[in-house]
Amino acid sequence: MELLSTKGLPEGRRAAAWAELYATRMSACDFIPQHRDEFDAELRIGHLGPVKLARLELDRCSVERKPSHISRNSSRLYNFLLQAKGTSIFSHCGKEAELVEGDFVLCDTSLPHFFRTETQSTTVMVRVCAETLKTYLPTPAQYCGQRLGRADGLSGAVAAMVGELSSGGVASVNHMCQERVARYLLEMISMAYTTGAGIAPSEEATAVAWQRHKDVIGYIEDNLRDPELSPATISEGLRVSPRYLRAVFSPGGEKMGAYILRRRLEECARQMASPAWKAHTLTEIAFSWGFNSAAHFTRTFNEKYGQAPREYRRSRLACLAA
Incomplete structure (x- = not known):
């Protein structure tokens, strides 16, 4: 797994330097630390076939992706965010979700969103392109910004799987098996949302x-x-x-x-x-x-x-x- 951190970044503009570094691997956004002179962050990135797994550890801060950060020509990517440690508030698509350990929320990176950690926080992101995701979850837009609680449906089992893979489990997956594990992970996430998000099949639009x-x-x-x-x-x-x-x-x-x-x-x-x-x-x-x-x-x-x-x-x- 690739490891990035704020260690060695200039103290006077550490949050801004981290935002520039983060944008090269994930998405452009602003990081606003709770305490201006105290900001540490670490990002671990692994790949599992079409899935990118990113484990982000942050001091108490706000993260904002603005319209100015978003390119209309960029590919549409979705992030399933797992609150692995700590608590946070996530705002997206007109919805606000208060997340505790084990909760999920879905984010469309082509739209603005805001994330505020209430404590030191660890968030795991399961990133996948729209074309791949729609094979498993045909209408992801209806779930964006909606909290999937740790006790809802299969979310507990999915959280355990995501947590294990992001903690180093990706490295132990044989290269020949990565596509298969990725499919299984996306199928599990899809089932967790369709069974636990409170949207009945009869209510789903096309x-x-x-x-x-x-x-x-x-x-x-x-x-x-x-x-x-x-x-x-x-x-x-x-x-x-x-x-x-x-x-x-x-x-x-x-x-x-x-x-x-x-x-x-x-x-x-x-x-x-x-x-x-x-x-x-x-x-x-x-x-x-x-x-x-x-x-x-x-x-x-x-x-x-x-x-x-x-x-x-x-x-x-x-x-x-x-």
Whole structure:
């Protein structure tokens, strides 16, 4: 297995140097340590046929993959993230998952996501390209961002297998058997999701419908900061009729305008709770996420979180400092 670590990286810009190194092996993203001058990380990478296994150990920090990190021409890759040690919060596709040891969450690397470790953390990533994954899990988009608990279905058995392989087990797999082991692993993960994620077969949409829905979500996420974003501009941007757009989005059960507002509030709340954004005013944060009225932001934030933005920020930063 290949080993990368922060040892030897310049102390003054260790997190930034680590982000540059990490991008050469995994994906481009920002690392924001909880304590600016204290940041250590280690990444072990192994390969099992079409599967890449990566074991990431991190100090308490935030990891963010922004739209600016994502190339439209890059291959679509999916990561199954196993919280092997510690706890974390993962935000993706409008969902927020609180992860404890043994939990899984699925991530589409072609879309933005945010990951915050609550303690020193070990995360194991099972990375596979979209074409390969869809052989085992035809509609992965419906599971992105959704937590699969350690007690759900077969997730406990899958977690044990992933943990063993990422801890050095890959090296012991005979080269001639790697493809077979990879297939078995992906079949196990697929069964864990289809039996434990709470989505009945009768509720599953076709792969094409889910892909179309996902394309709309991707467009919204890419343009969330635009104050002019609306169903009308989305329809124009994707070159589809408003009626078709509503039909594609409707299976989620949430109206498009409500989804846009919720996602903006979630991104504002995330930045308000981060020490990295402490120097920015609430208005700056709100307006950077597409709000153009401080009063509207305050009212809708209070309705969603049960607190005024200022109180929310103060309480979250106090918890982090404790």
